[in-house]
Amino acid sequence: MPLTAEQQAEIDQQRATPRQTLRAVSEGMEAHLYVPHPVLDHGLVRVVDYMGDDAAICQAARVSYGTGTKSVQNDEGLIRYLMRHWHSTPFEMCEVKFHVKLPVFVARQWIRHRTANVNEYSARYSILDREFYLPAPDQLAAQSAQNNQGRGEVLAGDEAQRVLDLLREDAMRSYDHYEAMLSQDGQQGLARELARMNLPANIYTQWYWKVDLHNLLHFLRLRADAHAQYEIRAYADLMCDITRDWVPAAFNAFRDYRMDAVSLSAQGAAALKRRLAGEAITQETSGMGAREWREFQAVWG
Template sequence: MPGEEVMDIEFRSDVEVELIKSAASDADVLWAARVSTKGESSLAEIEADPQRSKGLINFLMRDRHGTPFEHSSMTFYVKAPIFVFREFMRHRTFSYNEESGRYRRLEPVFYVPGPDRKLVQEGRPGKYVFADGTAEQHKLVGETTRDSYRQAYLAYLEMLDAGIAREVARSVLPVGLYSSMYATCNARALMNFLSLRTKREDAAFPSFPQREIEMVAEQMEEHWRQLMPLTHAAFEANGRVCP
């Protein structure tokens, strides 16, 4: 019975990011930059003078010579609430493939803000800040979202059991439902994403991302930092501005 299946509903407050594959290194930036003056470069030549290589990457970042940072590729698997993906896909320099509610039954996994999620918006647009919220407000959010999810998923199952097409039945599901996708980008596209989707005091330009997409961005940045440490260090040193 649908009522029994809905008891298997899962509530989460995290996101998942996995680096699936990559062709990304600091050497990619150096080769691309040096071809304009030297033609083809070798890895041995790059490794022979690491300080010069570090300096070149910093120069490119500082003076915003962006195209050398495009000769890399990273593919991430991301599992997050649908509302995160709606923001994510504004970044049109990524390539996306997302799971489809037209072709499979969607699993009952829903987002509920964790106890550390700030709940209350104070101030006017462009100037507002978020406050923690009271214990009563956290209780209200938890109980209300869980009840809403249960009712929505029960309605979804009832329509499926009645023979309604998946693409029609899914319309009752909320954006707190978890989805999954592959997202592929180069280092320049990722830096643009990070400059907008992370809040850092040392950033040259302030950004005010929604916390849930920032959680995704933080995990992506850590993967990238390990792949391209010189490029990441230059990004940090130059105010986290995309070149």
């Protein structure tokens, strides 16, 4: 993830000029502020700004003055109660603004989360860089036989190299034509807003993505999940680390009650109770469909 000298100088200047403030400060988040964290081959995530911390969640829940902190133990207990009972509003009092550099096809998945403010780099006004996402060999996989949305076995040998060569050659050829259409050398040159249509979905774009903590956690629950596509999961995993440093009590509660929790339907709960009572349960007698039964067995054996 190469940064230009100008970009690095701007980041260095931002981090070298701290300012006195009366607002809530998270020491963990201060360490991330402005720092570009690399993702994939050319991507990045960096925190541009944030508001609030664990105490702000408790302050909002209690509608109190000052920091709202009774004690660390009391605050953690309150946050866990809020998370456990799906009281989401206090978590909306914290916000964060990310600068993200990501492939266009990942951005199209990401934008499905419509509960954020987004401002994307415009290829109508600027010329995109010649930067494309090319998967690492261990991420080149065949279509899954069980999951229409997922990957199966990793490609190997000549086939993997052939796919990588095609991806690279097609991306470079498209960008060559993009430059040729834009060029005003001996011609008028095509407008940027039209020339961009020929660019591939693995070219990198950038945006500012501002979101409150409640909706960020919802994004992370879906995109940091093992079933999410690897490329967007790489961003979500990094953002989990940042969020853990920002609001550790809230993130730990989120991990316990959302990410690592198990959800049961009414049929699943009844089947579990019957099993604990010593009854032999089958899919046919459980009231669950075949897929739900497989998921039930994966958790409960």
